[in-house]
Amino acid sequence: MRIITISREFGSGGRELGKRLAEELGVPCYDQQIIEMVAEKENLDKTYVSNVAGQNISAFYPSTIARGFYRPNYSIMQSTQIMASQHDLIRKLASEGSCVIIGRAADVILADQKPFSIFVCADEESKLKRCHARAKADENLTDREMLRKCRDIDKRRASYRKMFTDKKWGEASGYHLCVNTSGKEIKPLVSGILEYIERWYSEE
Amino acid sequence: MRIITISREFGSGGRELGKRLAEELGVPCYDQQIIEMVAEKENLDKTYVSNVAGQNISAFYPSTIARGFYRPNYSIMQSTQIMASQHDLIRKLASEGSCVIIGRAADVILADQKPFSIFVCADEESKLKRCHARAKADENLTDREMLRKCRDIDKRRASYRKMFTDKKWGEASGYHLCVNTSGKEIKPLVSGILEYIERWYSEE
Numbered sequence: 001m002r003i004i005t006i007s008r009e010f011g012s013g014g015r016e017l018g019k020r021l022a023e024e025l026g027v028p029c030y031d032q033q034i035i036e037m038v039a040e041k042e043n044l045d046k047t048y049v050s051n052v053a054g055q056n057i058s059a060f061y062p063s064t065i066a067r068g069f070y071r072p073n074y075s076i077m078q079s080t081q082i083m084a085s086q087h088d089l090i091r092k093l094a095s096e097g098s099c100v101i102i103g104r105a106a107d108v109i110l111a112d113q114k115p116f117s118i119f120v121c122a123d124e125e126s127k128l129k130r131c132h133a134r135a136k137a138d139e140n141l142t143d144r145e146m147l148r149k150c151r152d153i154d155k156r157r158a159s160y161r162k163m164f165t166d167k168k169w170g171e172a173s174g175y176h177l178c179v180n181t182s183g184k185e186i187k188p189l190v191s192g193i194l195e196y197i198e199r200w201y202s203e204e
Numbered sequence: 205m206r207i208i209t210i211s212r213e214f215g216s217g218g219r220e221l222g223k224r225l226a227e228e229l230g231v232p233c234y235d236q237q238i239i240e241m242v243a244e245k246e247n248l249d250k251t252y253v254s255n256v257a258g259q260n261i262s263a264f265y266p267s268t269i270a271r272g273f274y275r276p277n278y279s280i281m282q283s284t285q286i287m288a289s290q291h292d293l294i295r296k297l298a299s300e301g302s303c304v305i306i307g308r309a310a311d312v313i314l315a316d317q318k319p320f321s322i323f324v325c326a327d328e329e330s331k332l333k334r335c336h337a338r339a340k341a342d343e344n345l346t347d348r349e350m351l352r353k354c355r356d357i358d359k360r361r362a363s364y365r366k367m368f369t370d371k372k373w374g375e376a377s378g379y380h381l382c383v384n385t386s387g388k389e390i391k392p393l394v395s396g397i398l399e400y401i402e403r404w405y406s407e408e
Contacts, residue, residue, distance in 0.1 A: 009377070119376050119382075121376050121377040122377075123377075170375060170376050170377060171374060171375060171376065172323050172325050172374050172375065172376045172379070172382035172384070173213070173325040173326075173327075173374060173384065175376070175382070175384060176383075176384045176386075177381070177382065177383060177384065178323075178376035178379070178381065178382035179380075179381060179400075180376070180377065180379060180380045180381065182380075184404065184407050185407060188403045188406065188407050189400065189403055189404065189407075191399060191403060192396055192397070192398075192399035192400025192401070192402070192403050192404075193396070193400060194396075195395060195396035195399045195400075196383075196393065196396025196397060196399075196400065197396070198396070199392045199393055199395060199396050200388065200392075200393065200396075202392065203388050203389060203392050203393075
């Protein structure tokens with residue numbers, strides 16, 4: 001049984017690494033499918049679920065609460081429901097067998113199953129390069145705009161993770177292995193990571 | 205040419221990992237010898253140099269400076285001298301050929317030579333176990349005392365690193381690879397790390 005989780009900075013190649021590890025291990029890799037499954041189950045729009053599911057619930061609360069009577073609104077209750085649904089789904093997928101799960105603080109949600117957790121990061125130059133290369137044809141962001149996008153997404157990811165653990169997003173001690181892909185292609189790095197994971201599990 | 209630097213939490217097994225990597229690569233591993241060489245060069249006591257060389261220079265400045273005329277005292281000037289001497293020595297050792305250097309923010313000092321930098325961490329349970337196992341016979345610290353010692357040393361290391369870089373000590377993006385040795389022996393983990401390093405260099 002191998003449950004591998006990937007947390008990653010936007011543009012670091014974490015998703016590619018997860019897919020390649022899953023391929024090498026012959027196990028499924030769950031990423032966007034989680035959103036699709038949650039959207040289907042909750043009968044909601046995929047894009048809406050995608051926006052809600054990766055955010056700290058606090059984002060849906062008003063930043064100041066008037067002194068009077070305060071009642072959570074519909075979007076707060078729905079975001080909590082989406083979060084719970086995603087949580088259950090991650091646990092269900094992991095219980096079905098070995099897999100790679102990308103994002104969604106899966107390492108913390110599955111902590112009792114002792115997943116092998118990886119954090120992937122890179123310097124801004126490399127992230128920019130990767131982001132521009134994979135950007136949609138109609139997405140003409142300048143470097144500055146792209147960097148702002150990267151930072152915003154990472155900020156949201158860090159904030160999301162905060163709901164589940166005191167360990168800061170991107171702090172080495174919160175993961176089993178952190179790899180920095182600055183200036184590197186992902187493919188050649190896979191074999192060393194796999195070898196490390198195998199040794200790590202064989203020492204159980 | 206392989207310059208590998210190890211930063212590590214106290215008790216994480218980082219020193220053992222560095223030694224084993226050096227052994228496998230057939231290259232020298234510099235750790236305490238750096239202190240000894242600096243002490244010899246500066247004609248100072250080894251223990252004194254060891255205490256001074258790993259601290260942020262700010263530790264030698266008074267925390268409040270009286271309004272009047274302030275003159276740096278002897279210990280401040282000496283600590284700066286020791287720091288400079290250590291800096292030169294690290295650069296000299298790295299220029300002589302492949303090696304592993306443990307601690308002393310060598311990854312930042314040698315940044316222009318593109319060393320492969322590793323950070324090693326572990327959970328407190330594992331660090332306690334390792335620290336007790338290697339403690340001197342006359343060092344009878346309770347778990348609580350040992351943990352305080354670990355935290356104090358790590359705090360000093362983090363503060364020392366701050367002199368050289370904005371990247372926080374222990375933050376994944378400041379290193380090429382971070383390994384968490386919680387509950388693991390070091391030896392079995394070496395081959396995966398070596399494989400990773402080889403692939404990393406071969407992609408240069």
